[in-house]
Amino acid sequence: xxxxxxxxxxxxxxxxxxxxxxxxxxxxxxxxxxxxxxxxxxxxxxxxxxxxxxxxxxxxxxxxxxxxxxxxxxxxxxxxxxxxxxxxxxxxxxxxxxxxxxxxxxxxxxxxxxxxxxxxxxxxxxxxxxxxxxxxxxxxxxxxxxxxxxxxxxxxxxxxxxxxxxxxxxxxxxxxxxxxxxxxxxxxxxxxxxxxxxxxxxxxxxxxxxxxxxxxxxxxxxxxxxxxxxxxxxx
Ligand SMILES: N[C@@H](CCC(=O)N[C@@H](CS)C(=O)NCC(=O)O)C(=O)O
Numbered sequence: 001x002x003x004x005x006x007x008x009x010x011x012x013x014x015x016x017x018x019x020x021x022x023x024x025x026x027x028x029x030x031x032x033x034x035x036x037x038x039x040x041x042x043x044x045x046x047x048x049x050x051x052x053x054x055x056x057x058x059x060x061x062x063x064x065x066x067x068x069x070x071x072x073x074x075x076x077x078x079x080x081x082x083x084x085x086x087x088x089x090x091x092x093x094x095x096x097x098x099x100x101x102x103x104x105x106x107x108x109x110x111x112x113x114x115x116x117x118x119x120x121x122x123x124x125x126x127x128x129x130x131x132x133x134x135x136x137x138x139x140x141x142x143x144x145x146x147x148x149x150x151x152x153x154x155x156x157x158x159x160x161x162x163x164x165x166x167x168x169x170x171x172x173x174x175x176x177x178x179x180x181x182x183x184x185x186x187x188x189x190x191x192x193x194x195x196x197x198x199x200x201x202x203x204x205x206x207x208x209x210x211x212x213x214x215x216x217x218x219x220x221x222x223x224x225x226x227x228x229x230x231x232x233x234x235x
Contacts (some may be wrong), residue, residue: 001058002024002026002027002056002057003027003055003058004028004055005031005043005046005052005055006029006209007052007209009052009214010053010113010168011053011072011168012052013167013202014053014075014165014168015076015079016189017167017168018075018080018161019198019202020199021086021202022083022085022198023030024083028205028209030209031054032210033052033221034217034218034221035224036224045068046070048070048233049070049071050072053072053075053078054068055078056079057070057082060082061082073104073219076165079161080161086161087160087161088156088162091189093155093156096155096156097154097156100154100155101161101162102171104162105165108166109165110143111133112133112140114133115130115134115137115176118130120175121222130177134176134177137177138178141173141182141186142183144166144170144183145184145185146185148189149186154166166182167194172176
């Protein structure tokens, strides 16, 4: 059994997308990041970066007790290797998939996260910051659109962890100041992934865990989330 430390956000959806696709049994341990659960001492033992998602696999291959992991990309890779699914095993296919997984982790996620911050949450609108991240989002959408021009999925012919990593970050495209019609290959891929049973099952977990899913973040939650420093992890 896998415990998933989760809150319904783009990085959280990546892991429910994998678990639902693979049909792996899992228990959600809610980490309410608007209330500060990410700073609890027990959670920091599993996730020292005070961010979710994280997992504890109570039945890892080879035994030797529970295995805990943080960072959504590392979790997707671990689950792919555990199940032998959603990651090619041949040298070139695997390299291709990992390259796009790391591209998502190092580029698409962080840049779009900053886009959200400066366009949706920042108490003052800083035009330079908004423009920088909306443009960078647009560039990354263009990269993905070109990538998908001659293949069905991000890493090639088969649906896999690079798709699961990227999809949740495209879901809020309107809030990111983007227009999917400008990126027809990306739009086709986006609509295809949205229709998968695993995607629908993953997103169905969101309102179960957070009844306020989809609503504007409260001012109290903003105080918890924005303004952190090293003091928050010294527990
Ligand atoms: N690189 C990390 C990022 C995780 C992350 O930023 N998670 C956010 C939600 S999407 C979080 O836990 N935020 C809590 C906070 O900002 O205090 C990953 O991909 O797992």
